[in-house]
Amino acid sequence: MVTATKDGPLTVAEERDAATPTPTTTGAADELHLRRRTVDKVLIAIGAVVAVVFAAAGGLLMWGSNFAEDYVHDELASQNVGFPDAAELRDEGRDDLVGYAGEAVTTGDEAEAYASFINGHLQGIADGQTYSQIDDRGAAQAVVDAREAGASPEEIAGLQATADELSAQRDTLFRGETLRGLLLTSFAWATVGEIAGIAAWVAFAGAVVMAALVIAGLTHLRRSKA
Numbered sequence: 001m002v003t004a005t006k007d008g009p010l011t012v013a014e015e016r017d018a019a020t021p022t023p024t025t026t027g028a029a030d031e032l033h034l035r036r037r038t039v040d041k042v043l044i045a046i047g048a049v050v051a052v053v054f055a056a057a058g059g060l061l062m063w064g065s066n067f068a069e070d071y072v073h074d075e076l077a078s079q080n081v082g083f084p085d086a087a088e089l090r091d092e093g094r095d096d097l098v099g100y101a102g103e104a105v106t107t108g109d110e111a112e113a114y115a116s117f118i119n120g121h122l123q124g125i126a127d128g129q130t131y132s133q134i135d136d137r138g139a140a141q142a143v144v145d146a147r148e149a150g151a152s153p154e155e156i157a158g159l160q161a162t163a164d165e166l167s168a169q170r171d172t173l174f175r176g177e178t179l180r181g182l183l184l185t186s187f188a189w190a191t192v193g194e195i196a197g198i199a200a201w202v203a204f205a206g207a208v209v210m211a212a213l214v215i216a217g218l219t220h221l222r223r224s225k226a
Contacts, residue, residue: 037224044217051210058203061196068193072186073106081105081114081183094120105183108190115183122176126166131173139163 083089086101097113105114126134143159151159 037221040217040221040224044214044221047210047214047217051207051214054203054207054210058200058207061200061203065193065197065200068189068196072108072111072190072193076106076111076183076186077104079105083110083114083117092120108187108194111183111190112187115180115187118176118180118183122173122180125173125176126169129173131170131177134166134170134173136163136166136170139166 082104083097083100083102086098089095089097089101094117097117100110100113103110105111122128139159140163143156143163146156146159
């Protein structure tokens with residue numbers, strides 16, 4: 001069919017094109033706006049969850065830090081261990097520990113320092129050997145063998161003196177190394193507590209940053225809605 005106009009007849013194709021509505025960009029813009037708002041909402045929700053997680057992690061880490069500090073303090077204080085005075089420390093050549101002179105051992109750093117003090121004494125026993133390297137049992141067996149072999153009283157007495165000395169050295173080293181190990185364990189736990197405390201503050205900072213981003217996102221969402 002041909003429709004006439006003032007300028008002339010229209011062809012069928014022209015008539016079809018004239019009847020088809022021209023698309024506008026308004027609908028596409030609205031759809032893009034809605035998608036952007038949806039993405040913003042999702043990001044805000046994720047940010048809120050992350051902020052809560054950071055805050056919870058910070059609280060747990062801070063609790064762990066305080067627990068470690070209190071536990072180490074209480075355990076060390078119950079041992080009633082303390083440093084000698086400054087003069088005695090200097091006489092032993094431990095000028096590096098003079099800063100702790102006369103103090104009770106109640107912190108991780110003091111525990112590490114006192115462990116060093118004990119180690120200095122242990123090195124002077126049995127030429128630096130550990131308790132596990134001292135053969136006091138062999139010395140005791142030598143006394144038994146000497147008696148069974150009919151050795152003279154003087155020889156048996158000498159062997160017994162050696163056995164007693166080695167036994168005393170082993171006992172002293174065992175006690176000292178045990179105490180030193182406990183002190184170093186306390187120092188390790190105190191260090192873990194300090195690290196947990198630092199991590200707690202970092203987590204709290206992360207929570208604050210995420211909370212600020214969530215607030216900024218909500219503000220932007222409201223303004224874009226208006």
